[in-house]
Amino acid sequence: MAQISSGRHSMGQTTLGTDAAMAKIREAFVGASLEEDFILANPDLITKNNQIRGIGENVTVGSFCEDVKLKRGLITKTDAMRQEMNLVAAKGKESSVEERAKVKEYKPLLKELDEQLAQVKVRVQEQLSWLPNLTSPEVPLGPPENNLVLRKVGEIKQFSFTPKPHTELGKELNILDIERGSQVAGKGFYYLKNELVLLRQALSMMVMTHLARQGFEPIITPLVAKERTLFGTGYFPFATGDSFQVAATGGACLIGTSEQTLIAQHMDEILDLSKGAKKYVCDSACFRTEAGNYGRMTQGMLRVHQFGKVEQIIFCSPEESDAAQLQALANEEWLLKELKIPYQVVLIAAQDMGAPGYKKYDIEGWMPSLGTYMELTSNTNLTDFQTRRLNIRFKQEQGRTQFPHTISATAFSDRLLVAIMENYQQSDGSIAIPDVLKGALGGLTEIKRK
Secondary structure (H helix, E strand, C coil): CCCCCCCCECCCCCCCCCCHHHHHHHHCCCCCCCCHHHHHHCHHHHHHHHHHHCCCCCCCHHHHHHHHHHHHHHHHHHHHHHHHHHHHHHHHHHCCHHHHHHHHHHHHHHHHHHHHHHHHHHHHHHHHHCCCCCCCCCCCCCCHHHCEEEEEECCCCCCCCCCCCHHHHHHHCCCEEHHHHHHHHCCCCCEECCHHHHHHHHHHHHHHHHHHCCCCEECCCCCEECHHHHHHCCCCCCCHHHCEECHHHCCCEECCCCHHHHHHCCCCCEECCCCCCEEEEEEEEEECCCCCCCHHHHCCCCCCCEEEEEEEEEEECHHHHHHHHHHHHHHHHHHHHHHCCCEEEEECCHHHCCCCCCEEEEEEEEECCCCEEEEEEEEEECCCHHHHHHCCEEECCCCCEECCEEEEEEEEECHHHHHHHHHCECCCCCEECCHHHHCCCCCCCEECCC
């Protein structure tokens, strides 16, 4: 395999740090939940986690803890006052003049305390909503440059000609139209055409069938999500600027990923996980504003406002989430091995991971025209971050309810089509069809110039 400079650390170059205190701090997060009691008991750990993630500046942990204590004190006080009022009321005429006078004074005081309690509850919830998830001890510390390449798989093809970018191939073969997409919808939209549509459909059926055999339930979700859905799945308040709002739906947004609607379908429910994890696979359109400057990585289909994506979602017990994440990762690798696309598996650093994530893997495919690897899939263990915000629970054997963990992992997105087009291009400008897809395409062996 050709040696590639990816700007990332290899497996042999640890970025996990050797500081004993830091290791102890990170180990304390394993199996923990981001709940009030844990934060109160470990304010220094939470502060350090915010620093590790490079986010959480909207929350001062000390102030949060003070508000939680104030909230609990107010609840205790108002509950005691109401209990005393109920006891006096139950005595009726047998209550003393002093008792009746005392509880009469409680009424305006209770109103004042209830207003104070309502305000502090809002403050607590607002601060809690801005805290990032805890961080796996396996995650490299630091910025994106510390992302850790775990392995490279597949041979990078050495072309006897200068490989063309997918935009040029798509236009010449009449299978991709960027210009009309921009003309009709604006920059960041495209048309898939002819054989590329069939190729995409074949990929979807191949993946959906493979996952269905593993117990994933195929499902098609709404393409619009309410604010609670986006908040509960951790996209609000952290990424509000990346969502397309739909005016006619009262503030709802087009989904940025079917993860949002797949997870939120079970809000306020108690799941039955007694027979194992609950798993879904969905092929949907996704919509993102993609604000930011990414240079040449924005060309064609590489960074767009609308794209298709097949998503794997798993609800499981906390004890199963590590294995469930690896199962989803194995599915991602299976597809790229079947297609013979060279790729690398990357463990994402703390400051490159979204706030809801606990541990994240990316798979990056080789892009010949760019001479580098580029993200094809992402796979995140979110622990109970989403289920806690959406009140999704499951019953343990003892009958006690607990928040399940969730895994969100791309099976493939339209960006995989770019990798296929570029890696399978031939010297005459045609694109060979991967062997594994030829049967689904009626024996078609290549896409030729019309």
